[in-house]
Amino acid sequence: MLFSSIPGLTSIKQTLIKGVQNNHVAHAQIFAGPEGSANLAMAIAYACYVNCENKQQLDSCGLCASCSKYLKLAHPDLHFVFPYSTTKLVPKDPTSGAFLKEWRSFLTNNPYQNLSQWGELIGSENKPLIIPVEEARHIIKTLSVKSFEARYKSMIIWLPETMRHEAANAILKILEEPPQKTLFLLVTHAIDKIIPTILSRTQKIIVPPFTQEEVYQYLKARYDADEKQLNNAAYLSEGNVNEAISILLQTEHEYRSMFRDWMRLCYMLYKKTSHLIDLNEWVETFSKLSKDNQKNFFQFGMHILREALVYKATGHQLIKLPPEDLSFVEKFSQVLNEYLIEKIAQKLNESAYHIERNANSKITFMHTTFYIASMFKTP
Numbered sequence: 012m013l014f015s016s017i018p019g020l021t022s023i024k025q026t027l028i029k030g031v032q033n034n035h036v037a038h039a040q041i042f043a044g045p046e047g048s049a050n051l052a053m054a055i056a057y058a059c060y061v062n063c064e065n066k067q068q069l070d071s072c073g074l075c076a077s078c079s080k081y082l083k084l085a086h087p088d089l090h091f092v093f094p095y096s097t098t099k100l101v102p103k104d105p106t107s108g109a110f111l112k113e114w115r116s117f118l119t120n121n122p123y124q125n126l127s128q129w130g131e132l133i134g135s136e137n138k139p140l141i142i143p144v145e146e147a148r149h150i151i152k153t154l155s156v157k158s159f160e161a162r163y164k165s166m167i168i169w170l171p172e173t174m175r176h177e178a179a180n181a182i183l184k185i186l187e188e189p190p191q192k193t194l195f196l197l198v199t200h201a202i203d204k205i206i207p208t209i210l211s212r213t214q215k216i217i218v219p220p221f222t223q224e225e226v227y228q229y230l231k232a233r234y235d236a237d238e239k240q241l242n243n244a245a246y247l248s249e250g251n252v253n254e255a256i257s258i259l260l261q262t263e264h265e266y267r268s269m270f271r272d273w274m275r276l277c278y279m280l281y282k283k284t285s286h287l288i289d290l291n292e293w294v295e296t297f298s299k300l301s302k303d304n305q306k307n308f309f310q311f312g313m314h315i316l317r318e319a320l321v322y323k324a325t326g327h328q329l330i331k332l333p334p335e336d337l338s339f340v341e342k343f344s345q346v347l348n349e350y351l352i353e354k355i356a357q358k359l360n361e362s363a364y365h366i367e368r369n370a371n372s373k374i375t376f377m378h379t380t381f382y383i384a385s386m387f388k389t390p
């Protein structure tokens with residue numbers, strides 16, 4: 012993880028980088044920040060920078076032997092400890108090491124996720140996730156082995172607040188007198204829950220929540236959503252990137268199932284297996300959405316139809332859709348040819364435009380529905 016992959020937070024990055032450049036690398040540091048902040052990403056980027064063989068002014072080089080292993084989260088001197096429980100796959104004596112594969116994919120997917128998402132990924136089935144005392148023994152053992160190749164051996168402990176007391180006590184000594192060239196980076200969401208004996212041995216780095224603008228930039232670089240949705244998610248997230256992503260995907264999820272149901276309704280209207288009364292219910296539901304959401308809904312539909320066109324042209328290996336969408340697109344592209352799919356997409360575009368121009372939403376929706384139903388008739 013590079014500093015540049017973390018949006019904003021320029022002054023913290025500068026402080027950390029300057030410290031390394033001036034040879035002030037405290038061996039035990041705690042990165043404290045709320046959920047959805049960059050504390051974990053920042054700790055990894057920092058360890059990467061400390062070990063980079065060709066440090067740049069503002070970031071690691073990203074290319075040297077150390078960086079390339081760090082970027083894959085697979086450096087032999089980079090160690091992670093995090094909370095876990097027993098799971099179906101690891102029913103006995105779990106350790107952080109047993110979940111390393113899941114951990115790497117967790118971080119690669121989105122390093123701003125929270126503990127319950129982690130629990131879900133490893134299949135903890137709502138059992139409490141903790142760092143048990145056995146893990147502390149592993150930490151001591153791992154650090155007593157000489158480092159393989161890195162300048163610093165890094166031990167990153169995610170959520171030390173989940174450590175059992177015995178575990179926390181067990182690492183106190185090594186935290187105070189670590190082996191040469193060892194970097195202890197604790198990453199917490201709840202600094203007030205860290206026992207004082209640990210806190211007093213660590214240097215504190217406070218990572219604030221992201222600004223709304225930083226969240227927006229992060230989303231914009233990764234998600235194909237319109238400005239308003241991005242802005243809305245960034246605004247509602249209160250600096251929590253993880254929350255912003257879930258708001259964004261939730262909206263998409265709702266549009267998804269609604270669009271599928273609507274297309275089914277159009278098809279049933281054509282088949283005359285649906286009644287106008289169903290349509291009326293739909294019109295009511297649609298008219299209760301905000302103007303933005305009505306517009307977004309039509310635009311989302313266009314997006315799915317474009318996927319259907321790609322599907323017709325190439326087969327499914329080229330399109331990136333979740334399985335439930337893919338099966339919908341498959342069925343949909345069986346009943347309509349490319350020309351008609353394109354026509355419907357154009358219609359949705361027009362309808363979104365009309366909504367924006369304050370057209371009556373009930374009439375627009377009804378009109379669009381009849382138009383799409385009539386398309387099924389066309390061979």
Ligand SMILES: [Zn+2]
Binds near residue numbers: 066
């Ligand atoms: Zn490097």
